Amino acid sequence: MSEYKPQFYPGSSLIAQNRRKYLDLKYQLRRLRSISDEDIVRLLGHRAPGEAYKTVHPPLEEMGEPDCPIRKLVEPTPGAKAGDRIRYVQFTDSVYFAPLHPVIRCWVYHNRWRGVDPGSLSGRTPLEGRERDIELISKDLLETELFDPARSAVRGASVHGHALRLDENGLMFDMQRRYKYDPEKGEVVYVKDQTGKPLDKPIYVGKPLPEEELKKITTIFRADYISLRDDSELMEFVQRLHWLRTMAGANPELVKGV
């Protein structure tokens, strides 16, 4: 017990185990589908496929950097090196057993990728960063088990719908109708980009997972499935943190060996 080993997250429930798994870089995310680089670019809608990246400043090598030891220690991402604009990808996750949800997304992003700026809101998770970095991360996010075509969605604007009932094909409501179910292929297909602009060619993002499968990989506690209160270890942990925060605020010297 004396040697420290990374542990990521407490809890003994399946949900806690899933959270722990996705946070651990040693866990190789299962790649469930393949989406071309060109389709990723079209789905994001920031530039046309093949178009040069627009820049917000010259490449770092050309502009030169201030004499700062930290800049020498920290390797810039490819997008930062090139001076790319800051761009985004935004996801929403259904409350019905989506693989991820906003806060867990941010934890996963910060554990798996460098130079990322995610934020969690009630039903959406924007991820900002340098343009080419965002494209690479989006590919991982869309192709792996972190994404389910029916219960997760890429939505840059008019995001909400994550808490509404699912349609007859198990898809989340989207007021912009960016995607639909193709019964012939059994896949979800995007017909608009993340901001709702029509695409010239549709983008297929794969088959939705059966609900039983989703229940095995989800990170969402639900009162009608596995409740947070069912995980007594996690409950103890959360209550402990609140208690320690409160005690430390009253007097840091009170927190001794507890």
Next chain:
Amino acid sequence: MPRFPDKIDLYDDRGKLIDTKVPLDAVSPLINPAIKKIISIIKRAVAVDLRGLERSLATGAVGGRGCIIRGRELKLDIVRNAPAIADKIEKLVRVKPGDDTEVKILRGGENLLVMVPSLRLEAGVEYTTAFTVVAAALCHVLIETFNISMWDYDMVHAAVWGRYPQSVDPMGACVSQLLAVPQQNEGMGYALRNIPAAHIAMITKRNAMNAAALAAILEQTAMYEMGDAIGPFERYQLLGLAYQGLNANNMVYDLVKENGKSGTLGDVVRSTVKRAVADKVIRPLKKLPSGYVLYTTDDLSLWNAYAAAGLLAGTMVTCGAARAMQHVTSVLVYFNDLIEREAGLPGVDFGRAEGTGIEMSFFSHSIYGGGNPCVFHGNHIVTRHSKGFVIPCVAAAVALDAGTVYYSPERLSGVVGEVLSEVPELREPLKYVGDAASKIKGEV
């Protein structure tokens, strides 16, 4: 006899050792001579924009944006006469020969840096003395040097003092001080917290370690004025200053070095916990059924200092990798979330740094308006809640930005940052505070 049992090793911004086994007391704002000097300079230093003054009088554009008084223009050769103006200001401001008055001409006469003598500040109760004395002196000097008609005195006043006293602050003035007017402070003791991150990044010439150090010195000194560094909280705040701001035990530098090439924010979290375990700051308390080990501490103040150093290192690794300042809020939130879940102990400032990050993220990502991290400071309505542990990270993030924002620190800070970067103690606080602590370590 030191008041605190802690000893620290001090390092500079490049990870070079300054001295070992320095008592924590030696970096206290109450004792450290360099910190005292920094605070004194901040109270006494005034920047004068002579080029701006000349332009303003020549065009009649006085009193802030949108105010131009046609027909009242004054064409004066101010920049060319900078040496004479500087000389006369010095004579008016100086109290007695040999006092600490100083007037420097910068950028070929475009700017002046005036250090008002301490005697003037000691004779009053408000730090605004420096501003008022220099502004008034400049008016007199201009009138005398250019033989200005009595009927144009009002234009001189408006160009020098800006819209004040019609406005609360000297809006559009050519004289400026780092500190805002007292009416703009959120509460008692907030003066040193009312300095935007843009100024701090520019004063330290975008050196992230020094930017964080200067911000930490200002924030933690303010804690003494606010009543937040007394009793058990004094050591808590001081350890924070030492480990997060002053690179004690080279912790910030080491954590960045370890994770700078390929590490993520999560990696910095784990490196921080690993170091806390290795240094016996935290220890296992019990194993939970899943195998998760809960950690505990006998010294929460020291654990907080370690976490605060990790938070700054995490900022440097994340904002440094993206060379972008906006990521800092995400770091403030998720570093704390992750470290709490990694160790089972409270995050930085027992939750207040995380809370501040949440607010700041809304106001720096165009969700509720606001602005980029340059405009935030410890007196800001959404970033005042953490007691000194957030603004050092914001200042470092601003310093590391390669040019991703429309309102850049150069644009926002202007003459003040540029002029005050001429003061070595402000530009390189790590070195000066470390050296001063080393010199007095036997005396505290």
